[in-house]
Amino acid sequence: MNQRDLAKALKVAVEAARGAGALMRKNLRAVKKANLVVQHDIKLELDVRCQKLIEKILLKSFPGISVLGEEGVAGDPNSQYRWVIDPIDGTVNFAYGIPHACVSIALQEFKGPSRSDAGYQSVVGVVYDPFCDELWTAIRGKTALLNNKAIHVSNRSKLAEAVISLGFSKHDAGLNKMLPKLQDLAHRVRKIRIMGAAALDLVYVASGRYDGFMESGLRLWDIAAGGLILECAGGEFWNEALPGDHSFHIAATNGLLRKKLTAPLRG
Numbered sequence: 058m059n060q061r062d063l064a065k066a067l068k069v070a071v072e073a074a075r076g077a078g079a080l081m082r083k084n085l086r087a088v089k090k091a092n093l094v095v096q097h098d099i100k101l102e103l104d105v106r107c108q109k110l111i112e113k114i115l116l117k118s119f120p121g122i123s124v125l126g127e128e129g130v131a132g133d134p135n136s137q138y139r140w141v142i143d144p145i146d147g148t149v150n151f152a153y154g155i156p157h158a159c160v161s162i163a164l165q166e167f168k169g170p171s172r173s174d175a176g177y178q179s180v181v182g183v184v185y186d187p188f189c190d191e192l193w194t195a196i197r198g199k200t201a202l203l204n205n206k207a208i209h210v211s212n213r214s215k216l217a218e219a220v221i222s223l224g225f226s227k228h229d230a231g232l233n234k235m236l237p238k239l240q241d242l243a244h245r246v247r248k249i250r251i252m253g254a255a256a257l258d259l260v261y262v263a264s265g266r267y268d269g270f271m272e273s274g275l276r277l278w279d280i281a282a283g284g285l286i287l288e289c290a291g292g293e294f295w296n297e298a299l300p301g302d303h304s305f306h307i308a309a310t311n312g313l314l315r316k317k318l319t320a321p322l323r324g
């Protein structure tokens with residue numbers, strides 16, 4: 058895709074994110090139907106409805122591009138580009154009426170050699186928080202924007218001054234990995250935050266609100282857009298694939314805190 062096509066993809070992804078965001082806003086306080094409830098996760102009927110709406114908008118303008126979403130896949134998996142969608146990131150917050158959740162949409166390009174996630178690169182990213190009406194966007198190679206204004210990561214280099222967000226995944230392996238980090242970091246940073254929407258955690262680092270974010274056990278749709286936005290805002294997006302479909306552990310930083318935060322996650 059040339060720059061014109063990428064700009065068009067961004068515009069369509071923004072339209073889709075705003076459309077799903079409006080549905081979220083309308084339903085924040087409504088009684089919500091759950092399709093699945095397990096100990097640390099809830100899947101809502103509205104997740105599916107939001108994804109369908111997003112797919113419809115994206116596929117209308119780009120019928121040849123496949124979709125990989127939290128709520129299912131569509132189209133030809135061998136296409137050169139794919140949309141990676143989390144229709145509602147922060148579903149548990151949203152289900153409980155907590156207005157901290159977002160829509161995340163990335164466009165990824167196949168670079169090869171294999172069709173694993175490592176063979177793809179995000180080229181467009183959109184994260185939309187419908188409750189604060191904040192829209193983060195990025196096109197690879199250009200500056201990341203928040204509501205059309207350029208953003209940059211923070212310049213704090215000392216852990217003692219840092220606000221660090223941690224994520225606690227829905228699986229025991231991820232929880233077990235992160236709990237000791239909480240115990241350790243809580244004594245060394247200014248504040249720990251645990252907000253429950255990974256895509257927002259990433260764009261908060263991109264915007265200089267947080268200095269870092271770590272979680273083990275995230276899925277590709279949680280991170281594909283926010284990771285690109287972070288890089289386009291001058292940050293560093295360290296990630297490592299975990300066994301299992303589209304699973305990762307990640308450390309997102311302003312770059313200056315990379316070593317201090319990625320070392321504890323390795324292995």
Ligand code: IPD
Pocket residue numbers: 127143145146147148149224225226227252253254255256272274275276279
């Ligand atoms: C979840 C959120 C949460 C993170 C979980 C994710 P979902 O995504 O991003 O913050 O801790 O690991 O699965 O399920 O709400 O889209």
